[in-house]
Amino acid sequence: MHQDNPLITFEREGAHITAWTSTSSTVASEDSNRDRGYGYLTAPLRRRGLEVTVEYGLSDYIVHAALPDGSSLIISPPQEPPGDDLESWTVVRHREAGPAVYEEIYDSEPSGPDARHAGGIPNLLAAVHAGLDQLGVPPLPEQQRSSRERAADAVLHRAGFIAAVAFSGEQYHQLPSAMTDPSEQRRAVTRAFTTL
Structure with a gap:
């Protein structure tokens, strides 16, 4: 091609x-190894101009995005006990230095407010984008076709x-x-x- x-x-x-x-006929790139299979989460965040890393948490990988106000966004599957399938997600905004911030944006764990969505990615991304919009992070740019x-x-x-x-x-x-x-x-x- x-x-x-x-x-x-x-x-x-x-x-x-x-x-x-x-x-492009090649979807896999150097980002696929760096993103540990979470490209469906990291790609939209990077397109919004955020610096994104995938790090090892307590028992599974988590997505970490640095926000313009100095806080961070952490997107995490269940950490304890580790699970093979992603049946729920949590998204937290936090900052330890300066004025401390801890804000739960999304929680689809069985006892969480978004439990009805379980491991569904569309609802997770919708909540993340809504949270980023409220923080004034620039929206996804229009793709040039x-x-x-x-x-x-x-x-x-x-x-x-x-x-x-x-x-x-x-x-x-x-x-x-x-x-x-x-x-x-x-x-x-x-x-x-x-x-x-």
């Missing part, structure tokens, strides 16, 4: 089909896909949720694939 050509990836999850557009990406978007639209934006800010397309007939879905994907 030429570096300027967008890569379109079709993905089926249950009855839903999604088309992801990216400008190349003319080839815009052309791919138009092809997907003509094939029946609808444009959407993920909580991370990444743009994608999906077939309408009412389109559940497998043969109709196949025709739409084939139409998009042939034109692309």
